[in-house]
Amino acid sequence: MKYYEDVVPGTVTHSPRSYKVTREEVIEFASKYDPQPFHLDDEAAKNTFFGRLSASGWHTAAMTMRLMVETMQHGEPQAGLGSPGIDELKWIKPVYPGDEIRIEMEMLSKRRMKSRPDMGLTRSQNRVYNQDDELVMTFIGNGLIRVKNPDAPIED
Template sequence: MVKQALYLENLKVGDTFISETYQLSADKIKSFAREFDPQVFHCDENLAEDTFFKGLAASGWHTAAITMKLVTESLPFAHGIIGAGGEITWPQPTRSNDVLYVKSTIKEIKPSKSKPNQALVIVECETLNQRDEVCQILTAKLLSFKKD
């Protein structure tokens, strides 16, 4: 189902968008890690037991990539999700067999002084697991444009 594109004039502080879910697995965690973040706590269940994480954990960048997928599917900004910076934290590890979803809430809208047809929209994207535990918080600065 294609969602209606949202323009700047459609957005307001407090708007919340909930994504579909994404099922993680040990194989997905290890495959991503082998290519992008090859550390033992992301690549080997046995060696991961003796690390800070006390078991296999997804790379934070893997969680971020999943978040991006879910945000692009659930936050239908006209012209796409165009980032202009942000801050990311990982309050707890993402684990194999977690089922993730993203709750995105508009926190602030800052109209551009030099470009009246656009604004920076500050969106807090919480990536939660099946127990509603927060695995990642992304506070993103996104561009949004007026329809005209």
């Protein structure tokens, strides 16, 4: 198990696989959560910024979450405790049916929580690419992770 003490700022991790975006999944997600015409209908999408049917940005975020969890569980699983949120989410380029996305996570920093010495807070820069290595989404992830030795002094 990978704990707070094992996290090294500057480390870059790549998803072990890519995620293939399907037309059916784009329409199903949009129908439930983001029912804008350019996510639902080819004809409606033609005359928009996207030019064709595209995945919702929120769908891209959800698919990315899947890749993040798989990446964190790959090899040595992390002692993750959830997340207090993300910062600076940016949709750079549309994601289309047929695209394959992957994630690259760079650990920026970590710190122990004074209010909860059994937890640490990590910040990572996350970059999502398509099959052509084009950047499609970025965000900073904040993660909570279990501390192996909660009785160890907290360093400032």
